[in-house]
Amino acid sequence: MKNPWTTISKKEVYDNPWIKVEEHQVITPTNKQGIYGKVSFKNLAIGILPLDENEYTWLVGQYRYTLDEYTWEIPMGGGPADQTSLESAQRELKEETGLLANEWTEILKIHTSNSVTDEVGYVYMARDLTQGETEFDDTEDLKIRHLPFKEAYEMVLNGQITDAISMAAILKTSILLKK
Incomplete structure (x- = not known):
């Protein structure tokens, strides 16, 4: 058009x-x-939905300065221009949860707020996971929750998760798991 x-x-x-x-x-x-x-935005928005063999996932809790409130989200961060979205997703998952994944599937390309920004986000599902050590950034004071995916889905439905990328990733994953 x-x-x-x-x-x-x-x-x-x-x-x-x-x-x-x-x-x-x-x-x-x-x-x-x-x-x-x-x-x-000078970075891509990157989100990762890790999912283990028992259909448990990981959420990251942190105080969001711009919102002035504590939020629960999927692991996420910025993807610099010199990295692919997958490389950024692998780095972010390791930093925030300590997880390494052998299987990566891109599940979403998302425009975060297309009325005022040209930001593009990519969300990956990470599977076949191995636990390692976290590597938080200097600005991060994160809490990690390992919980049944179904509980994360319920958190979206009842308004406990309000981050748009997290909501889209969890809702899409719930559909993919039913196939």
Whole structure:
């Protein structure tokens, strides 16, 4: 489909090692002048749903500064441009849970908030797992839960898990497990 938007100009208004924010002067699809703010992430969003032979998974709990609340999520992080999404997923799983996986399946490509950002995320299911040591980042104070996948699914349904990537990964995995 042809893009109905016309970009008149773009201006960078903020830049740091993780994001860039631009203000665009535009003509909207209804032919009106307007502005559009765009947030570009400098890393891919990476999520991993580890699943063992007994259909148990791992969740990561942490205090999220931007939300000012504690959350439970699947292991996740940023994927630098010099790594493939799979390499980033393997690194993140090891860092946050200590797990190594022999089997990796990409289960999702997701746009996290396509109204204001061009961020793309990739989610992998990791299986055939071996437990090792975690390697938390300096900024991480994580709690790890090993629980039945069904319980993680219930946490999505009852609102205990609200992270969009985690919710999408858990809901899709529940469908894949029923096949």
